[in-house]
Amino acid sequence: GAGVSQSPSNKVTEKGKDVELRCDPISGHTALYWYRQRLGQGLEFLIYFQGNSAPDKSGLPSDRFSAERTGESVSTLTIQRTQQEDSAVYLCASSLVPRQGRNSPLHFGNGTRLTVT
């Protein structure tokens, strides 16, 4: 079956412009995660969705970042007024619903490489 799909794979934008990144999770995966990975660094948690709601938005770096999810499926991450420090790979992952004492591995998409010039 299809894995997690992200689009676009690469995005170059000018400083100050808005960008929208899209993630199509694996069908049936109710949990969806966004991470950011700067060059040579680890994965930075941004936001987590359970269904269409986001219990944890603590990782969003600023109010320029927002995310939504509809139909327990597609999610979009929007970055407004992009800055050069936003340049990174944005990774989306999905999993079956986790429970206390029972977890499910995250399946990652190939990411969107964002370059802000």
Next chain:
Amino acid sequence: GQNIDQPTEMTATEGAIVQINCTYQTSGFNGLFWYQQHAGEAPTFLSYNVLDGLEEKGRFSSFLSRSKGYSYLLLKELQMKDSASYLCAVSNYTGGGNKLTFGTGTQLKVEL
């Protein structure tokens, strides 16, 4: 918050065994994952531990001690293709939400 520590880099010889350690501090612990990430690629799942002990999967094994906040990933019969970054990730479950926090990764280099 959560604190996850793992070595930045390790080097090992082809055919050898290497152990990558991870220590963590968290509340609401709901398991620990190990992922492999090759340069320019997405992370791929290797193993998951939620109870104490050793989980074995072919050449890869992972160990967890919850009381010590400690895990390790053991790679046997190393191959050149095992050169990659190995990410320790801790799952934290808090009333309806599950958050997976990653360490900064251990870059493993396998040499001839």
